[in-house]
Amino acid sequence: MRSLDLTADKAAPFKDLGKFPEDIKADINAAYANGLIKGTTAETFKPKKAIPRAEMVTVLIPCMQPEERYRLQSKRNFI
Numbered sequence: 001m002r003s004l005d006l007t008a009d010k011a012a013p014f015k016d017l018g019k020f021p022e023d024i025k026a027d028i029n030a031a032y033a034n035g036l037i038k039g040t041t042a043e044t045f046k047p048k049k050a051i052p053r054a055e056m057v058t059v060l061i062p063c064m065q066p067e068e069r070y071r072l073q074s075k076r077n078f079i
Contacts, residue, residue, distance in 0.1 A: 004063060008033035014045035036062060 012032035031037045036059050039045045
């Protein structure tokens with residue numbers, strides 16, 4: 001999320017982020033706030049779970065076309 005200049009106004013509702021470093025939590029919060037991730041339930045993220053290709057593509061495509069399809073707030077030029 002750092003490369004897209006995304007931030008979050010508040011923390012995501014995930015209670016299972018535990019002892020992850022604060023910069024990683026900030027990235028997860030920014031991805032959640034900008035609609036890139038949803039979590040496995042309303043309160044869990046399962047950060048150590050493997051991500052299938054289909055889910056990864058669901059996250060990557062909006063990052064490649066932020067102005068066209070999603071409410072990303074980045075001011076950078078892409079491609």
